[in-house]
Amino acid sequence: MNKALDFYYSSIGKKVLMSVTGLFLIVFLTEHLIGNLLLFAGDEGKMYEAYGDFLVSNPVIRFIELFMFLGIFVHIIIGVILWFKNRKTRSVKYKLFRLKDNATLASRTTIISGLVIGIFLYIHLTTFFFPLRYSDEKSGAYELVVNAFSDFWYVIFYLAALFVIAYHLHHGFQSAFQTLGLRNKKYAPVLDIIAFFVWCLIPLGFAAIPIYFFFFHGSGATVIMWGF
């Protein structure tokens, strides 16, 4: 128990926790994107709603969801703690586990991108998750998506947030593997391919959703033509 606490209190222990929770959240994000791509099924949301019902009614998924929220919580808290610690001990150089990319712009601005993602998540959950799970108002998930992405500024906000998410993932994914000591010459090329999928294709996949619903489902094109 003491060893576990010592590990947690060490900087590397916290970085390992950041990496593990970060990678876990990337798995969630991949699954979330795949589920959301059902919005393109062209059946006015029938499969999407069925998928949502499955998520809500399946006890195993609900249990994993709890872990996911715990993961988000731990990732944010430890990230903030590490940031404060790094500020205080900026001049101290760690002999072990020193990351080459520590000094990059992405590394220094990860805290800012992380906080922007926190704000995005709050707005995202109040738009979709809470109304669907905990409100009497009975709009389906598909209807909520259509309504949300018929608003020009909401679409712009999502696209900007996804840009920040891409930036955060770009640094975070590589950094996690380096912290866990899993980035070596043999695996580096494979990791680079997966990294590209994670930081570029996942945000692009999500971005396709507001763009599609604004321009091709709602009245977006007309709104733009008439100057909002």
Ligand code: HEM
């Ligand atoms: C732009 C496309 C997106 C759409 C259309 C979308 C849609 C949704 C919907 C409908 C829910 C509620 C599901 C339910 O409770 O049954 C949800 C939940 C959630 N979304 Fe998204 N989402 C998008 C992007 C994102 C992104 C980029 C993130 C993270 C950075 C994210 C994180 C979450 C989380 C953490 C939940 C709560 C857990 C869950 O219900 O699975 N979403 N989203």
